[in-house]
Structures are given as structure tokens and as C-alpha cells.
Amino acid sequence: xxxxxxxxxxxxxxxxxxxxxxxxxxxxxxxxxxxxxxxxxxxxxxxxxxxxxxxxxxxxxxxxxxxxxxxxxxxxxxxxxxxxxxxxxxxxxxxxxxxxxxxxxxxxxxxxxxxxxxxxxxxxxxxxxxxxxxxxxxxxxxxxxxxxxxxxxxxxxxxxxxxxxxxxxxxxxxxxxxxxxxxxxxxxxxxxxxxxxxxxxxxxxxxxxxxxxxxxxxxxxxxxxxxxxxxxxxxxxxxxxxxxxxxxxxxxxxxxxxxxxxxxxxxxxxxxxxxxxxxxxxxxxxxxxxxxxxxxxxxxxxxxxxxxxxxxxxxxxxxxxxxxxxxxxxxxxxxxxxxxxxxxxxxxxxxxxxxxxxxxxxxxxxxxxxxxxxxxxxxxxxxxxxxxxxxxxxxxxxxxxxxxxxxxxxxxxxxxxxxxxxxxxxxxxxxxxxxxxxxxxxxxxxxxxxxxxxxxxxxxxxxxxxxxxxxxxxxxxxxxxxxxxxxxxxxxxxxxxxxxxxxxxxxxxxxxxxxxxxxxxxxxxxxxxxxxxxxxxxxxxxxxxxxxxxxxxxxxxxxxxxxxxxxxxxxxxxxxxxxxxxxxxxxxxxxxxxxxxxxxxxxxxxxxxxxxxxxxxxxxxxxxxxxxxxxxxxxxxxxxxxxxxxxxxxxxxxxxxxxxxxxxxxxxxxxxxxxxxxxxxxxxxxxxxxxxxxxxxxxxxxxxxxxxxxxxxxxxxxxxxxxxxxxxxxxxxxxxxxxxxxxxxxxxxxxxxxxxxxxxxxxxxxxxxxxxxxxxxxxxxxxxxxx
Amino acid sequence: xxxxxxxxxxxxxxxxxxxxxxxxxxxxxxxxxxxxxxxxxxxxxxxxxxxxxxxxxxxxxxxxxxxxxxxxxxxxxxxxxxxxxxxxxxxxxxxxxxxxxxxxxxxxxxxxxxxxx
Numbered sequence: 050x051x052x053x054x055x056x057x058x059x060x061x062x063x064x065x066x067x068x069x070x071x072x073x074x075x076x077x078x079x080x081x082x083x084x085x086x087x088x089x090x091x092x093x094x095x096x097x098x099x100x101x102x103x104x105x106x107x108x109x110x111x112x113x114x115x116x117x118x119x120x121x122x123x124x125x126x127x128x129x130x131x132x133x134x135x136x137x138x139x140x141x142x143x144x145x146x147x148x149x150x151x152x153x154x155x156x157x158x159x160x161x162x163x164x165x166x167x168x169x170x171x172x173x174x175x176x177x178x179x180x181x182x183x184x185x186x187x188x189x190x191x192x193x194x195x196x197x198x199x200x201x202x203x204x205x206x207x208x209x210x211x212x213x214x215x216x217x218x219x220x221x222x223x224x225x226x227x228x229x230x231x232x233x234x235x236x237x238x239x240x241x242x243x244x245x246x247x248x249x250x251x252x253x254x255x256x257x258x259x260x261x262x263x264x265x266x267x268x269x270x271x272x273x274x275x276x277x278x279x280x281x282x283x284x285x286x287x288x289x290x291x292x293x294x295x296x297x298x299x300x301x302x303x304x305x306x307x308x309x310x311x312x313x314x315x316x317x318x319x320x321x322x323x324x325x326x327x328x329x330x331x332x333x334x335x336x337x338x339x340x341x342x343x344x345x346x347x348x349x350x351x352x353x354x355x356x357x358x359x360x361x362x363x364x365x366x367x368x369x370x371x372x373x374x375x376x377x378x379x380x381x382x383x384x385x386x387x388x389x390x391x392x393x394x395x396x397x398x399x400x401x402x403x404x405x406x407x408x409x410x411x412x413x414x415x416x417x418x419x420x421x422x423x424x425x426x427x428x429x430x431x432x433x434x435x436x437x438x439x440x441x442x443x444x445x446x447x448x449x450x451x452x453x454x455x456x457x458x459x460x461x462x463x464x465x466x467x468x469x470x471x472x473x474x475x476x477x478x479x480x481x482x483x484x485x486x487x488x489x490x491x492x493x494x495x496x497x498x499x500x501x502x503x504x505x506x507x508x509x510x511x512x513x514x515x516x517x518x519x520x521x522x523x524x525x526x527x528x529x530x531x532x533x534x535x536x537x538x539x540x541x542x543x544x545x546x547x548x549x550x551x552x553x554x555x556x557x558x559x560x561x562x563x564x565x566x567x568x569x570x571x572x573x574x575x576x577x578x579x580x581x582x583x584x585x586x587x588x589x590x591x592x593x594x595x596x597x598x599x600x601x602x603x604x605x606x607x608x609x610x611x612x613x614x615x616x617x618x619x620x621x622x623x624x625x626x627x628x629x630x631x632x633x634x635x636x637x638x639x640x641x642x643x644x645x646x647x648x649x650x651x652x653x654x655x656x657x658x659x660x661x662x663x664x665x666x667x668x669x670x671x672x673x674x675x676x677x678x679x680x681x682x683x684x685x686x687x688x689x690x691x692x693x694x695x696x697x698x699x700x701x702x703x704x705x706x707x708x709x710x711x712x713x714x715x716x717x718x719x720x721x722x723x724x725x726x727x728x729x730x731x732x733x734x735x736x737x738x739x740x741x742x743x744x745x746x747x748x749x750x751x752x753x754x755x756x757x758x759x760x761x762x763x764x765x766x767x768x769x770x771x772x773x774x775x776x777x778x779x780x781x782x783x784x785x786x787x788x789x790x791x792x793x794x795x796x797x798x799x800x801x802x803x804x805x806x807x808x809x810x811x812x813x814x815x816x817x818x819x820x821x822x823x824x825x826x827x828x829x830x831x832x833x834x835x836x
Numbered sequence: 837x838x839x840x841x842x843x844x845x846x847x848x849x850x851x852x853x854x855x856x857x858x859x860x861x862x863x864x865x866x867x868x869x870x871x872x873x874x875x876x877x878x879x880x881x882x883x884x885x886x887x888x889x890x891x892x893x894x895x896x897x898x899x900x901x902x903x904x905x906x907x908x909x910x911x912x913x914x915x916x917x918x919x920x921x922x923x924x925x926x927x928x929x930x931x932x933x934x935x936x937x938x939x940x941x942x943x944x945x946x947x948x949x950x951x952x953x
Binding site: 603604605607608609610611612613614615616617618619638641642645 | 846848849851852855856890917936937938939940
């Protein structure tokens with residue numbers, strides 16, 4: 050007997066300490082008990098703590114089919130009683146109440162007679178109840194009972210171990226979940242990515258089909274951010290906005306369930322995210338997977354996990370939100386610094402010149418360069434107050450590839466990529482659209498695609514009609530002098546606020562520098578004119594003395610000359626042809642004639658002659674003069690080439706102008722005694738102060754030696770054995786009296802070109818923005834008139 | 837015979853002009869200044885006067901004015917050694933303006949034009 054018992058216990062220990070799975074060990078043990086005690090059936094009822102029931106888990110007869118499933122509440126039947134009392138007990142069928150109390154067991158063994166119940170428990174916990182069933186009315190010897198009790202104790206130990214193991218596993222799983230979550234949370238500071246990871250991790254941890262997270266502003270209720278993962282059944286109700294726990298008690302949660310069209314149930318579970326700041330949030334999961342493929346409702350454990358996760362992620366989200374704000378601020382700062390740097394660089398570049406044209410180029414370069422304000426296109430228009438129009442001054446587009454220059458300043462000073470703006474001329478009227486309005490109202494205008502299409506003036510149709518643009522007037526002393534318009538049409542990027550702000554700041558400065566340039570050029574023009582006047586005054590000072598001397602002398606010399614010459618002629622008439630006296634008298638006559646001619650030229654030069662101003666065609670004056678010198682040209686076999694442009698009439702003294710051309714033609718003819726070509730070309734010349742006409746008279750006489758060139762305009766300078774040396778001096782004097790100038794270009798070995806440049810109207814030089822131009826005749830008209 | 841008055845302060849010029857004009861068949865009277873010229877105008881029924889501008893006592897311009905007051909029909913020629921610069925409104929009253937020249941052909945043809953009948 051003893052050896053039998055020892056063998057049984059040995060087997061028992063073997064079974065319980067075998068390495069097979071816990072369930073199998075339990076199963077083996079139930080069989081062992083049944084076999085060794087020679088009972089018909091051994092059953093193990095496990096305790097379900099939550100439900101407070103004991104359910105049949107194992108049978109020595111093999112797997113329990115569902116229809117034989119039996120369950121006892123705590124305290125009911127032999128199973129329930131034993132669980133409650135934790136004391137072994139043996140009953141027999143015939144004992145009163147046994148059959149009724151244990152009716153469910155009849156399903157398992159219809160003819161049982163003896164039931165023996167043993168609690169499977171240790172000092173602390175009850176794990177289940179072992180029931181031994183036998184058809185005989187059999188007793189259980191104390192030894193048998195002891196053996197079974199011992200076995201139950203061992204079983205309890207094994208169960209305890211299994212439970213601890215299970216719990217440890219669960220803890221590890223939970224920890225690994227938290228680890229996963231922690232990893233997800235610390236992996237990034239990007240809010241969007243973080244939220245994505247949070248919802249996906251949540252779904253995976255809870256084995257849910259989908260998960261979602263929403264955060265709203267508590268004050269306004271505006272949704273801030275949200276993220277979704279997996280599949281979210283449309284049947285599920287929307288997650289409610291939830292507030293964190295208020296005071297003690299179970300924290301709030303939301304559970305929902307609904308069936309889809311096919312009758313399949315869907316579940317959702319949501320808990321609030323409790324932020325410190327003014328934020329509300331909800332974290333929810335949908336449809337827990339069951340191994341069978343069905344969806345399961347979420348259990349309290351899931352809920353607990355969700356709470357845990359919610360607690361952990363709140364901080365991470367708050368951090369990420371703060372980080373994002375800081376990043377936004379940093380980015381904004383960086384942009385601001387970049388824009389201010391650009392502004393400063395453009396400002397500095399603008400200080401390098403006072404020329405309007407260059408200033409416009411620098412401005413446009415600054416507006417279109419990537420390192421500047423980076424607009425795709427920029428156009429600057431000038432306000433013309435006299436004609437009340439807005440005229441395109443210069444345009445530029447962003448270069449596809451900026452020039453490879455060492456620094457921003459060099460880049461800014463490089464010429465911009467020109468944008469053609471021909472025909473940009475907009476009347477300054479309210480019905481001419483935003484550009485004209487910007488001038489009239491003196492305000493900037495930002496046109497966006499959201500606004501109705503603006504009015505486009507005729508000049509801009511098919512040329513410049515972007516969906517979004519920005520117009521800013523350049524204001525000086527509360528007056529718009531220029532207008533800048535920029536857009537981003539080529540790249541389609543929206544116009545950002547900051548560059549527009551910078552542009553407005555820049556506009557103020559640009560307006561000032563452009564105004565300065567304007568003032569500077571006015572001063573320069575005035576200065577130029579003053580210099581001219583001074584030069585002329587000096588010249589007239591120099592000539593004044595000569596002038597009065599010459600005219601006084603002319604009178605005193607001419608009378609005796611007339612007498613000498615006149616009487617010489619009379620003598621000549623009386624002298625015989627053959628007489629030697631005749632020759633002498635002729636010499637006297639010729640010399641007198643020469644002196645008289647010299648007198649006439651001196652008087653011409655000293656300038657006390659009359660001026661008869663009128664409007665004359667330059668070509669006609671030249672043609673008329675050519676007739677006078679034709680004989681000399683023919684004599685020297687000189688070919689005349691004429692290239693006359695169609696030009697407006699000159700306001701000049703025709704007689705004096707002819708004198709100029711006459712002198713120049715004479716010089717040319719004398720420079721080409723052995724033939725050559727006289728080329729006369731007329732053309733228009735545009736100068737800053739107005740329109741001029743030029744006559745270029747070229748000879749092929751071999752040029753003028755350098756030492757001679759310096760003196761050619763000096764009075765009484767001559768290289769010739771004849772003439773007065775006044776020809777070019779007179780020409781220069783007449784031309785300068787007409788507010789023009791004579792220049793000479795010399796090509797040694799080839800020839801000389803004299804260029805007489807004359808203003809079409811004298812008032813070119815004395816225009817004043819405030820007054821109407823004064824015609825030359827009113828300033829310096831004829832001293833007298835023709836009788 | 838047509839009567840011409842030549843007024844000039846230069847004796848050589850007076851001599852030259854009278855010689856040349858007499859040769860052309862005119863009756864020539866002479867005066868050394870404007871005052872003398874006016875005396876001649878008062879006394880002689882002249883057909884033409886040639887006046888120098890710059891003369892002592894009374895210059896040609898004043899003489900011209902007074903002659904034209906007395907005898908508006910009498911042609912008066914201003915002849916001067918100046919260039920054209922002295923020409924101004926005062927000289928407009930003259931019928932002709934001549935710059936003196938040793939070549940008297942211009943003067944003679946002009947006189948002929950005025951006195952052709």
C-alpha cells in the first residue's frame with residue numbers, strides 16, 4: 050500500500066514538474082488521479098474570479114464538448130460548497146439533497162454514486178475544485194484522501210506558479226507596450242509624425258482595427274490637430290469631446306457599439322486626453338480583433354491601457370506642440386532676419402549711385418533675386434504729372450540661374466534680367482485699375498485670387514494680368530512719384546506677407562533715393578548750364594575788348610581806305626595800259642580790297658551784327674550754301690556726298706548759319722586742293738536737355754596735325770598764306786550764339802570731320818518744371834528788324 | 837542837271853565822291869556836317885542826299901530826321917564806314933543804306949536808280 054502510494058505520488062510529481070505546457074500538465078494530472086484512484090471520472094472546475102463561478106475546465110474523459118459544459122456559482126452544489134469551505138468532502142447519491150444540488154453533474158455521469166470534492170488551494174488563494182466521480186458507493190480511505198489532498202496542494206502550487214508566470218508575462222507585455230509607446234513618443238518632435246505614431250501604436254497595443262486622436266482648442270472649440278490610423282468603421286459614432294477627470298472617482302470614458310449593414314457588431318472606446326493648457330483631446334480605438342476574426346468589445350484591461358497611454362502621450366504631445374510653436378517662431382525669425390538682411394543690403398547698394406537708371410536696376414535686382422525679396426517679376430513705373438500718366442520705367446524677372454558672383458552686394462549691382470515693358474502707359478484715372486489707384490490713393494494694394502478680377506488698363510491687357518500681385522506706391526512728401534508692382538506668376542507661389550512688408554519698408558527708402566537722384570540730376574543740369582553760361586561770359590569778356598577795338602578801328606580805317614582805294618581807281622582810269630604805273634595802281638587797289646574784306650570779317654566776328662531768327666530746315670541751308678562754294682569745289686575736283694535725315698526745323702539766323710556752313714565748306718575745299726570727297730551728313734542727337742540736330746562735314750584732306758588742332762578755333766590763327774584766320778572762329782561763335790557747339794574729330798592721314806550740333810529749340814537748356822518753356826526768340830530775339 | 841548833296845566830314849571822301857559823281861554828269865553840292873547839309877537843303881532844290889553818319893556838330897542821323905521833316909520826298913542815302921551794326925530804327929527813315937567802299941560802282945548804280953528820269 051505504502052509503495053503504491055509512493056509510486057502514485059512520484060508519478061504525480063513527475064506529471065506536475067514535466068516541461069509540457071501548464072494546461073497539458075493539469076490534464077495529465079486529472080487523468081492520473083482518475084486512473085490511480087480507480088474512479089470513473091476526475092473533473093477539474095476552475096474559479097473565474099470575476100464571475101464568482103466555477104466552470105468545468107478538464108475531464109479525465111477527454112475534451113469537454115460544449116453541450117456538456119457545466120458551471121457552478123460559488124457556494125452552490127458540491128463544487129460551490131467545497132470552493133467556499135475549502136474543505137474536502139465526499140457525498141453519496143442517496144444522501145438527501147445531493148442529487149438535486151448536483152444535477153448538472155448527471156449530464157457527465159448519469160449513474161454516479163459517489164462524489165468526492167477536493168479544493169485546489171494554497172494558503173492564500175483558491176484556484177479550483179477537483180471532483181472524483183464513481184459509480185460505486187465507495188469510501189475514500191484516509192490514505193487515499195491524504196494522497197489526493199497532497200496532489201491538490203501540489204496542483205495549487207503549480208497553478209500559483211502558472212498564474213505568477215502569466216502575470217509576469219502580462220507585465221512584461223505591458224512594459225513592452227509602454228516601451229513601444231515611449232519609443233514612438235521620443236522618436237520625433239514633428240507633431241504630425243508623432244500623432245501618427247501614437248495612433249498606430251495605440252491600435253497595435255490594443256489589437257484594434259483602427260485608432261483616432263483629436264485635439265481641439267478648449268476656448269474656441271476649434272479643431273487643432275487630428276490623426277487616424279487603420280480602419281475606422283463608419284457605423285461608429287463620432288468620438289465625443291471629453292474633459293479630463295473632475296475630482297475623484299472613475300475617470301470618464303466613452304464606449305459605443307453599433308451594427309453594420311451585414312449585422313456585424315463594431316465597437317469603440319475613447320478616453321480623454323488631459324492637457325495642462327487650453328486644449329481638449331480624445332484618444333479612441335475601434336474594433337478589437339478576436340482570433341476568430343470577429344470583433345470584440347473592449348474590456349476594462351483595454352480601458353486601463355488606454356488611460357495609461359493617454360497619460361503618457363499628453364506630455365509628449367504638449368512638448369511637440371510647444372516645439373512646433375518654437376520652430377514656427379524660429380522659422381519666422383529666420384525669415385525676418387533674411388528679409389531684413391536683404392533690405393539692408395539693398396539699401397546699401399542703393400547708396401552706391403545717384404543715377405536714376407542705376408537705382409532702378411538695383412531695386413529690381415533686389416526685388417527679384419532669391420537672396421533679395423525673391424519675387425518672380427517686378428516692374429517700376431514712373432508717375433508723369435504733366436501728362437497724368439503712369440509710364441513703365443523698367444521691369445525685371447527673377448533669373449533662372451543667378452549670376453555667379455561672390456557676395457550679395459556684387460549680385461545686387463549686377464544688371465537684372467530685363468522684362469520688356471514696352472507700351473506700359475496707364476492714364477491716372479480711377480477707372481484704370483489698381484496701379485492708377487495706388488497712385489491716386491497713395492496706398493498699397495494686395496490682389497489675391499480670392500478677390501474679383503481687377504480692371505486691367507488697355508496697356509496691360511495680354512501683357513501683365515497675374516492672378517495675384519502687389520502694388521506699392523513710392524511716396525515722397527505725400528506724393529506718389531513711382532509705383533512698383535510685383536508678382537509670383539512664373540512659379541505660382543503665393544505672395545508671402547513678410548516680403549510684402551519688407552517691400553513696403555523698401556518703398557519708403559527707394560522713394561527717397563529716387564527723389565534724391567532726381568534732385569541731383571536737376572542740380573547737375575543747372576550746374577552744367579551755369580558752367581556753359583560762365584564759359585560764354587568769359588568768352589564774351591575776352592571778345593568784348595577786341596570787339597570795341599575792332600569796330601572803332603574799322604570806322605577809322607575804312608574812311609582812309611575808301612579814299613585811297615577810290616583815288617587809286619581814278620588814277621587807274623587815267624594811266625595808259627602800257628604804263629608801268631598801271632601795275633602799281635592795281636597793287637594799291639587789290640591791297641585796299643583785301644583790307645576792306647578783312648575789316649568786314651572782323652566786324653562779323655565781333656558780333657555786333659543783327660540776328661534774324663526764324664525756323665529753317667538745316668538741309669535747305671546747306672544746299673543754299675553749297676551753291677556759293679560750288680565753283681571752288683569744282684575747281685578742286687571735289688565730289689560731294691549728301692546724307693540728309695528728315696529733321697525738324699531749326700530756330701536760327703539763316704544768314705549766320707549759312708556763314709557757318711560756308712566757312713566749313715571753304716575749309717574743306719582748301720584742305721583738298723587735289724580733289725577728294727566732301728561728305729555732309731545730318732542727323733538728330735538726343736541729349737539730356739533736349740533734341741539737337743547735327744551736321745557732320747567730313748573731308749578727305751589728310752587731317753590736321755595735333756599741334757595745329759588745338760588752335761583751329763582761335764581768332765587770327767591760320768596755316769594758310771591767305772585768309773584772315775577767322776573762318777572757324779566765326780563759325781564757332783555763331784554756333785555758340787545759337788546754343789550749339791562745334792566739335793572736330795581728326796583722323797590723321799584721312800581727314801577731318803567738323804560736327805555742328807544745334808538745339809532744335811533754344812529752350813531745351815532753360816526748361817523749368819514749374820513754368821512753360823520760353824521760346825528762344827523771347828530770350829534773345831533780334832535787336833532790330835529788317836526794314 | 838540832277839542835284840546831289842554829299843555830306844561827309846572827311847575831305848578826301850567829299851573830294852572822291854564829287855569827282856566820281858560829276859563825272860557821271862550830276863551837279864554835286866558838298867557839306868562837312870549835318871548843319872551845313874541842312875543849309876544846302878534849304879537853298880537848293882536837291883534831287884538826292886548822301887549822308888555820312890558820324891559827323892561833328894550834327895550827325896547824319898539827326899540830319900536825316902530834319903531833312904525828312906522838310907522834304908519828305910527827297911531820297912536820302914546813309915553812307916557809313918561802320919559795318920551794319922549801327923543800323924537801327926533811326927536809320928529806317930533813310931531810303932538806302934550803304935557801307936562805304938573804295939569800289940564806288942554800287943554807289944553809282946544806286947544813284948542812277950534814284951535819278952533815272
